[in-house]
Ligand SMILES: [Fe+2]
């Protein structure tokens with residue numbers, strides 16, 4: 001009998017307080033509780049984390065790399081969104 | 096580590112790729128851009144990676160067996176704890192790598208099946224037996240040492256998930272090599288019998304360790320393409336030479352003799368030149384006829400079969416709990 005595939009979970013860890021959780025990899029596990037345990041054993045054997053999130057991989061919606069240009073290119077032409085676009089006389093000082 | 100069988104032909108139907116897409120892909124590689132899972136990639140690039148990464152993962156997993164052989168007989172509690180931690184790391188390395196391979200569209204179950212059926216290869220080095228405690232020293236020192244040589248350039252490999260897995264792995268390998276060398280040091284500073292045991296282990300592991308880098312460049316079918324795709328950054332022979340240059344002085348420090356009568360220092364180039372490698376032995380071991388091939392696969396199959404009921408029960412339990420929670424939610428509404 002072919003084996004039933006074990007669900008896939010994405011693992012995020014917070015290394016220190018003040019930092020955001022960061023994606024580190026994935027694990028297979030039947031449920032969230034076991035996914036957390038597997039993530040701990042797999043990704044945090046040397047004090048790499050103070051907190052772990054596991055998320056079912058199937059719950060993630062990703063942008064399509066083929067849409068990269070239409071999604072992100074328009075921001076390149078909007079240079080007025082950056083502070084360097086505005087000229088302020090030097091006498092005004094740091095702003 | 097363990098990219099030996101890269102030299103075999105990659106199977107599967109030939110795919111004719113769009114030349115424009117191919118050129119754009121190569122341009123990304125040349126610009127040192129990382130390729131990510133959903134990006135377009137040539138089928139041959141994907142297959143090469145699946146093969147290399149999964150072979151690497153299998154090697155990490157099978158590699159736990161020869162060391163596991165000495166866990167219960169480690170000479171002190173400290174050595175036992177260190178060895179246990181190292182073996183656990185190797186299991187972790189296997190998992191990072193399986194996860195990286197899975198991003199290329201192959202399932203974990205398929206990968207296990209390829210290993211257990213004997214279809215997939217793993218590093219030839221793990222088909223040698225660990226006869227004495229000194230073998231554990233030699234594995235850490237030489238086998239992990241060779242792995243480090245191989246793995247450091249792989250941290251810059253062109254496929255993002257593989258490169259990231261390698262960075263994690265490299266961070267952990269240094270402890271493995273140091274604990275092995277320390278075992279060798281203790282033996283070499285011990286009684287004459289202990290030192291003889293260390294020498295005997297070096298005699299047995301030296302040549303198989305050199306074979307870990309794979310066939311000579313003159314016989315490597317895929318090296319050129321893998322280098323163009325920046326999957327590989329150095330050839331087999333280049334890495335082997337780096338390893339020999341790094342390792343010979345370490346052996347001398349231990350007061351041990353490298354079992355190679357032709358070994359000599361080349362003043363002009365600053366390299367240690369080694370004698371011919373027995374490639375027939377290498378081919379025999381890769382083909383399944385090494386001293387422990389059967390035993391290793393049998394042990395993996397047994398572990399997989401004996402764990403089956405646990406996996407099935409865990410899935411059934413998770414399913415039951417989900418159903419129960421859903422029923423409670425419905426009842427509450
Ligand atoms: Fe490893």
Ligand SMILES: [Fe+2]
Pocket residue numbers: 185239242268271
């Ligand atoms: Fe290791």
